[in-house]
Amino acid sequence: MILLQNLRVPLAHEMQTLLNLACRRLQIEPLAVKELRVLKKSVDARDKAEIHFVFHLLVGLEDEAAEEPLARQAGMELHAPPKMPALPEAPRGRLRPVVVGAGPAGLLAALILAKAGARPLLIERGRPVERRQADVADFFASGRLDPSSNVLFGEGGAGTFSDGKLTTGIKSPYIPFILDEFVKAGAPEEILYAAKPHIGTDFLPKMLKGLRERILALGGEIRFGTKLTGLVQGAGRLRALRAEGENGQEELPCEALLLCIGHSARDTFAMLAESGLRMEQKAFSIGLRIEHPQALIDRAQYGEFAGHPALGAAEYKLSCHLPNGRSVYSFCMCPGGRVLAASSEEGLLNINGMSAFARDGENANSALLCSVEPGDFGGEGPLAGIEFQRQFEKKAFELGGGRFRAPAQRMEDFLAGRASRALGALRPSFAPGVTPADLRACLPGFAAESIRQALPQFARRVRGFTDHESVLMGVETRSSSPLRIPRDKNSLQGSILGLYPCGEGAGYAGGILSAAADGARCAIALLEAGQAPPLRGD
Ligand SMILES: Cc1cc2nc3c(=O)[nH]c(=O)nc-3n(C[C@H](O)[C@H](O)[C@H](O)COP(=O)(O)OP(=O)(O)OC[C@H]3O[C@@H](n4cnc5c(N)ncnc54)[C@H](O)[C@@H]3O)c2cc1C
Structure with missing residues (x-):
């Protein structure tokens, strides 16, 4: 498709206006156009006397072969859609990875692992989003706090009761994939092209249920009401984790753990400090x-x-x-x-x-x-x-x-x-x-x-x-995490081998989209490590 950039359009316009403008720019007839797609839409309000929209459009022609010569002739480019980096295959004969925390980082990490066939286990201390909505509504009405199901804890993590803004300063190859998954799961399609996209707190629960279903359908398991309470180490690496949930205390064998606990898991940070995980202010x-x-x-x-x-x-x-x-x-x-x-x-x-x-x-x-x-x-x-x-x-x-x-x-x-x-x-x-x-x-x-x-x-x-x-x-007070969990810049593991500090709580993200992107990045690092020679201590 041909990429047309910076088309200025009045506030009151229709799709026909965009089509006419695109055709004028390319000097073609509307009938030659097979598809017109909005790639980006922003508002230019610098001059308050003349506020208008600015569009980047993609134009597909009935005659696809004519796109390249026409673009060249008009001094424009063909659009190269971003590609999601290839997923490494899930390592065979290893324990399934465990993801802790079902915020944006943990959900995207679990989704990537599930897509790669690694059958991850995702544990979340809070409740599924339907129950969480009721708990939060009760809290707003009564001021009674449920310490395990609230605005910060539960399915969707800290951003569930939010504006769902998806603006971020980071560049990540995973962002187009993440936005696409969000839309497939129920987010408004506008997030794919708006210059300042947002989901809104009314659409977020639907999207979270969609993500949950997708992880489960791909072979992942999710346990709500289950809190990480301890790490079991041996020979310098992670061997198992302790969790507390409906079944009481249990020890789960674990050699790869994605720690996506957000910036407010203060009891968990204290446990991690006692376990000797290196952390810094x-x-x-x-x-x-x-x-x-x-x-x-x-x-x-x-x-x-x-x-x-x-x-x-x-x-x-x-x-x-x-x-x-x-x-x-x-x-x-x-x-x-x-x-x-x-x-x-x-x-x-x-x-x-x-x-x-x-x-x-x-x-x-x-x-x-x-x-x-x-x-x-x-x-x-x-x-x-x-x-x-x-x-x-x-x-x-x-x-x-x-x-x-x-x-x-x-x-x-x-x-x-x-x-x-x-x-x-x-x-x-x-x-x-x-x-x-x-x-x-x-x-x-x-x-x-x-x-x-x-x-x-x-x-x-x-x-x-x-x-x-x-x-x-x-x-x-909780603009971002008050501590960082240092990780190796290549393997992305923390000072305890097998543990991947991830997302906002570990100090590597600030916001929904950057946390999700860090979750994706860590999941891929974990998959790649599984293909590499065994870690020290194996
Ligand atoms: C009210 C509000 C509005 C916001 N608005 C926006 C916005 O519009 N746009 C934006 O980009 N960002 C927004 N943010 C910030 C954004 O939500 C966070 O940056 C993002 O959620 C961080 O993602 P995360 O996955 O790293 O951690 P979190 O989303 O914090 O998720 C961590 C999860 O881990 C779970 N957990 C913690 N400890 C344990 C444990 N021991 N065992 C098991 N589970 C555990 C928690 O229950 C939680 O669900 C907002 C935050 C809040 C609170």
């Missing part, structure tokens, strides 16, 4: 979440085009470096979304955001985060970052008044450095509810001050950003 970020009326963000980004049905809810992405050496940036913006408690431990509050695919809620929210370095942790050892997070999550929980209500503050009060006694016209979307407070009490001093300094800079880029009615909530 890692920088992350801490901050607040801001909520504005979505209409204010639409106006700031789209001017007169705000509310245009073809545009949907507007987004923003902001960052600045401050004279004090800290960075402050917006993170995980959820247009038309809501703010939620994303906690996994009783008495500790961490917040985040999510949106439905339509992004049609009243408010826009985003984290405003400040960088945190290991030097800020005030402790030694790989788990010091976790203790640092816990300290501020506890303060936020207490400030909110318990039952996972979030402390909240009007923008005007935060900038003036005084506690809020009441909130204004904006209705915070936070479940299970908010309590007016002074958010400086749940942040390290440097983070509160850095965010305060950054806000006027952000208001220069997004008009109305510091509008008096906007509301800040706290505290957001």
